[in-house]
Amino acid sequence: QKEVEQNSGPLSVPEGAIASLNCTYSDRGSQSFFWYRQYSGKSPELIMFIYSNGDKEDGRFTAQLNKASQYVSLLIRDSQPSDSATYLCAVTPSGYSTLTFGKGTMLLVSP
Amino acid sequence: GAVVSQHPSWVICKSGTSVKIECRSLDFQATTMFWYRQFPKQSLMLMATSNEGSKATYEQGVEKDKFLINHASLTLSTLTVTSAHPEDSSFYICSASSLVGGGYNEQFFGPGTRLTVL
Numbered sequence: 001q002k003e004v005e006q007n008s009g010p011l012s013v014p015e016g017a018i019a020s021l022n023c024t025y026s027d028r029g030s031q032s033f034f035w036y037r038q039y040s041g042k043s044p045e046l047i048m049f050i051y052s053n054g055d056k057e058d059g060r061f062t063a064q065l066n067k068a069s070q071y072v073s074l075l076i077r078d079s080q081p082s083d084s085a086t087y088l089c090a091v092t093p094s095g096y097s098t099l100t101f102g103k104g105t106m107l108l109v110s111p
Numbered sequence: 112g113a114v115v116s117q118h119p120s121w122v123i124c125k126s127g128t129s130v131k132i133e134c135r136s137l138d139f140q141a142t143t144m145f146w147y148r149q150f151p152k153q154s155l156m157l158m159a160t161s162n163e164g165s166k167a168t169y170e171q172g173v174e175k176d177k178f179l180i181n182h183a184s185l186t187l188s189t190l191t192v193t194s195a196h197p198e199d200s201s202f203y204i205c206s207a208s209s210l211v212g213g214g215y216n217e218q219f220f221g222p223g224t225r226l227t228v229l
Contacts, residue, residue: 034218036220041202041225042223043204043221043222043223044155044204044220045220046217046219049217097208098145098157099218100157101154101156102154103154104154
């Protein structure tokens with residue numbers, strides 16, 4: 001069973017702070033790692049993807065991947081109330097083109 | 112990014128009827144399309160994977176005779192929920208995949224279809 005684990009939250013941070021979202025996965029051979037944002041009642045939208053160990057930055061977002069620890073994280077700098085949503089971690093298992101999603105972490109950014 | 116549409120965005124039907132949901136990739140040709148179902152406060156659960164011109168691959172526990180998938184072209188896939196029952200009420204989301212750099216597949220999600228079966 002390929003599993004992706006996330007803390008369900010909610011994670012509450014004040015506006016302007018850094019939000020740190022974490023995800024672990026069970027399949028050591030996983031190739032691709034994605035972070036999606038999902039607002040209530042809406043479908044997921046892709047924030048970032050990462051394939052190589054290390055950090056990848058895109059605007060206020062930084063994805064971090066550590067394959068040895070089977071861990072991927074998403075940092076959101078200067079958090080805004082509009083960032084309040086559920087963040088889904090998704091992993092492509094080895095040998096597959098499908099995505100396995102975690103249950104998501106709810107982020108609440110207070111003004 | 113690529114655009115994927117779904118129709119209808121919401122549907123209410125009576126128990127026992129069939130409902131068809133369309134998924135279209137508007138500005139690219141999708142090699143693969145995926146159908147997900149999401150219950151309230153749950154994550155997305157993959158139902159099936161479909162490639163144009165071939166039979167869909169269903170995930171364990173998903174009844175292929177109940178959830179009929181047709182992938183007639185590189186831009187259109189349909190999901191038909193046959194003889195729908197209240198327990199089929201859910202948020203159905205499709206995604207379409209195309210290759211990005213390095214040969215990795217990126218999935219682009221449609222806006223979803225809210226199905227309510229009375």
